[in-house]
């Protein structure tokens with residue numbers, strides 16, 4: 001099994017090289033490919049021969065990433081504008097993709113926001129919820145026709161071990177009744193990522209769409225910029241990074257290509273450190289609402305927080321409930337739940 005060959009130190013490129021993977025003729029779309037883990041995922045997929053599509057909000061910044069990758073791989077890589085704070089932007093982007101491409105083999109929902117103060121999007125939803133979950137739920141619904149055209153396609157949702165901090169607040173998704181914490185809002189959205197992957201897999205696996213989610217590791221990217229600059233909350237320097245960006249992209253590449261891992265092919269799994277993680281633990285229920293405390297827990301209890309999934313992210317009942325709610329909110333319905 002690949003799970004035995006790769007671990008927390010493996011880089012994305014090592015997986016491609018060691019397995020001699022070629023993905024010529026395959027199409028891979030990565031949301032948020034303009035920075036951090038997404039840009040490295042795009043580079044490695046392009047190196048493997050895939051036709052890569054990335055999205056960004058700043059096309060000048062994105063073009064620099066495209067140019068650098070093309071210079072190295074000589075591959076096909078396209079850049080599109082997508083702002084996940086707006087359902088209208090998602091619909092415009094999805095239309096362009098459906099018009100431009102014949103099929104999609106890999107959809108990597110990677111774009112994400114963390115540590116943002118309370119703010120609502122133009123559509124009226126809490127920022128983490130819409131960027132990290134609702135807009136990417138809508139995008140997937142709109143791209144399903146392309147995913148279904150491939151004999152087997154993969155949807156890979158980049159979640160986080162921070163999902164353990166908080167479950168879905170079905171009666172207060174928007175933090176209008178309870179006190180706001182950006183860690184809780186992020187955790188709710190990352191729990192949503194896992195439940196979404198599970199329900200997508202349940203509904204579409206029989207039609208060839210395999211869906212899994214993952215925690216990439218704790219990596220120094222722009223994601224942590226608000227924490228790193230937050231002198232007032234004394235967060236600067238508190239995050240304990242455990243991987244390079246090259247290692248951070250590895251579990252995504254593993255989820256795309258570990259074709260001899262039966263669990264992954266069955267789908268609906270949560271992975272970390274290039275392995276499916278099955279140990280179920282109790283969530284933290286918001287008891288550790290900042291990164292520093294999580295690291296204290298981590299050190300004090302000598303546990304690897306990556307190697308388990310929270311119970312609140314395993315309920316198929318909640319996965320279905322979230323799916324139906326997300327359909328209502330985004331006005332998209334591809335298939336009824338049964």
Ligand SMILES: NC(=O)c1ccc[n+]([C@@H]2O[C@H](COP(=O)([O-])OP(=O)(O)OC[C@H]3O[C@@H](n4cnc5c(N)ncnc54)[C@H](OP(=O)(O)O)[C@@H]3O)[C@@H](O)[C@H]2O)c1
Pocket residue numbers: 031032033034035036037038055056057058061082083084085109110111112113114131158159160161215216217218219220221222223224
């Ligand atoms: N880094 C970590 O330690 C860590 C740990 C656990 C999970 N993750 C997850 O890994 C994923 C990638 O994170 P990263 O560390 O690579 O972060 P990053 O360097 O900040 O990159 C985030 C990407 O998301 C895009 N994005 C952000 N807001 C967007 C919006 N409103 N509309 C469209 N795109 C938007 C960014 O685009 P712009 O270039 O336009 O800003 C960028 O390409 C995220 O889902 C994150 O939750 C990361």
